[in-house]
Amino acid sequence: MTPEHATQELLERYVEGDGRLAADVVWALEAHLETCRGCRDRIGVAVRGRAGGADALLAQVRLRLDDEPAPASGRWRAARWAPPTLAPWLVMTVTVLFIAVALDVLAGSHRPPHLLLLAPVTPLASVAAAWSQGRDPAFELTAATPRAGLELMLRRTLVVLAVVMPVLTVGGLVAGASPVRWLVPCLAFTASTLALGSVFGLTRAALGLGLVWTAAVVAPTLVTRELPVAFEPASTPVWAAAVVVGVAVLMTRRRALTELPSDQ
Amino acid sequence: MVRAVNAAEIAPTTYGAEISANRLMVRTGKRMAVNGLDLSLGKGVHGLLGPNGAGKTTMMRALATVLRPAGGELMLLGQRIDSRTDMRQVRRDIGYLPQEFGFYPRFTVREFVEYMAWLKEMPARDVPGAVQRVVERVGLADRADDRMKTLSGGMLRRAGIAQAIVNDPQILLLDEPTVGLDPEQRLAFRALLRDVGRDTCVLVSTHLVEDVVAACTDVLLVDQGQMVFQGAPSDLEVWGAEGTGDSPAERGYSALLQRHRAQAGGAR
Known part of the structure; x- marks a missing residue:
């Protein structure tokens, strides 16, 4: 048997899938390829040479076969608790607390401690940032999902408290501000911010409450240097009532948390 | 699957x-x-x-x-x-793509769509497969693990479309x-x-x-x-x-x- 090898042109037309090749030619070529290693090599070169050829196809097929998609990273799992945009606000809050403690330690005899004055309003900035149109770029996308609303907002608030509370407690031990004095006021401010926020928007609510606190308690205390009545044990029932009212308002307004503010 | x-x-x-x-x-x-x-x-x-x-x-x-x-x-x-x-x-x-949609720039396309799937309360076991399907469907399979901030404007839109259809919505806006x-x-x-x-x-x-x-x-x-x-x-x-x-x-x-x-x- 004298081997007559396939011409380069014939091989290339075969690789291209040229429909005009006669059936008997294709048949003869395929029979030849089965026995001729040299021609198989040449057809291999021709196949690999084609743009978007077998390699791309194989890659696609492999993609389908590896049906197990790449495992998710931790980033979006963390976002289930707090959006990444919350982090800078928490860092800022903790920094402010450190500065307050440093001031109190340096001042020594200064009473009442700065930390105590700040404590009730420390979560406000982060709470406002956690669910706000201006500071969360994905706000509109998030607000339209089934999970939007009270549950998601409380999750994020919980994260804020979980970061702020331990820092406050440790700082309070150093600066002499016991949690007994600030814990309930702090919760009352958080609940009131969420409740007022469901009516006026969280940023406005946080800003308003922060200003009221500064004007009514912080500024006078810095002048008089006496423990404000707000921190006396007698005030605790008032703060507790504020927590209850805040939570109640929030429950009745929960539907508003699933919507965009109507004024934009 | x-x-x-x-x-x-x-x-x-x-x-x-x-x-x-x-x-x-x-x-x-x-x-x-x-x-x-x-x-x-x-x-x-x-x-x-x-x-x-x-x-x-x-x-x-x-x-x-x-x-x-x-x-x-x-x-x-x-x-x-x-x-x-x-x-x-x-x-x-419902699937919804707002006119101006924001995103977290450090998320990859896959993380972004997975996060949206979670917000849409999809069963956890369906999420990876569904995300892969929609990412392929909008033609972003080769960029799925790139950060959102590296994408062009057109690719971002397509990522937005991917999140909108990930839950197989009956109404798509x-x-x-x-x-x-x-x-x-x-x-x-x-x-x-x-x-x-x-x-x-x-x-x-x-x-x-x-x-x-x-x-x-x-x-x-x-x-x-x-x-x-x-x-x-x-x-x-x-x-x-x-x-x-x-x-x-x-x-x-x-x-x-x-x-x-x-x-x-x-x-x-």
Whole structure:
């Protein structure tokens, strides 16, 4: 048997899938390829040479076969608790607390401690940032999902408290501000911010409450240097009532948390 | 991966139109941006046309249930939308791409879509497969593990479309999805729309008349918060004799708008 090898042109037309090749030619070529290693090599070169050829196809097929998609990273799992945009606000809050403690330690005899004055309003900035149109770029996308609303907002608030509370407690031990004095006021401010926020928007609510606190308690205390009545044990029932009212308002307004503010 | 079919999916449909609105009013600020809109949309691709400020985005937001109607009646998937509606249930079947959608720049495309799937309360075991499918469907499979901030404008839109369809919605609302897409991507997007529109009610807002003619089964034209015209794209071209524009459809669009404004002016 004298081997007559396939011409380069014939091989290339075969690789291209040229429909005009006669059936008997294709048949003869395929029979030849089965026995001729040299021609198989040449057809291999021709196949690999084609743009978007077998390699791309194989890659696609492999993609389908590896049906197990790449495992998710931790980033979006963390976002289930707090959006990444919350982090800078928490860092800022903790920094402010450190500065307050440093001031109190340096001042020594200064009473009442700065930390105590700040404590009730420390979560406000982060709470406002956690669910706000201006500071969360994905706000509109998030607000339209089934999970939007009270549950998601409380999750994020919980994260804020979980970061702020331990820092406050440790700082309070150093600066002499016991949690007994600030814990309930702090919760009352958080609940009131969420409740007022469901009516006026969280940023406005946080800003308003922060200003009221500064004007009514912080500024006078810095002048008089006496423990404000707000921190006396007698005030605790008032703060507790504020927590209850805040939570109640929030429950009745929960539907508003699933919507965009109507004024934009 | 074969997806399991549950009883809810094969239950018979008990409503006539996926979206139906009756004298719908929606406020933005002090302005009534949607002012007495009647609407009935079934399966298919519906193109929403209108000049800037016509109330398209407000209407989209109301249909996505993020803006509460100020009046009238809105029914989505046979459910009346009011203060007593269980929004979670309805929203699980809605896909929404806002006109300006933000994202977390450090997330990869896959993380972004997975996070959205979680927000849409999809069962955790379905999420990885569904995310891979939609990422391939919008042509971002090779960029799936790249950060969002490295994507071009057109790719971001496609990532946005991927998150909108990840939960296999019955109602898909896309607000200006073709902004930033180049001509080739626009063609691919139209093919995707036709594909999705076979078994979904798709509402696409755009200000490009040619998008609507090419991809939509139905055209809605709104102006000043009211419906001016609803019909097939070819009906729009019928009006083309009078108006100004470069194509019959564009002429029809401008002719209808002018006629509506003349009528509104005459009524005043």
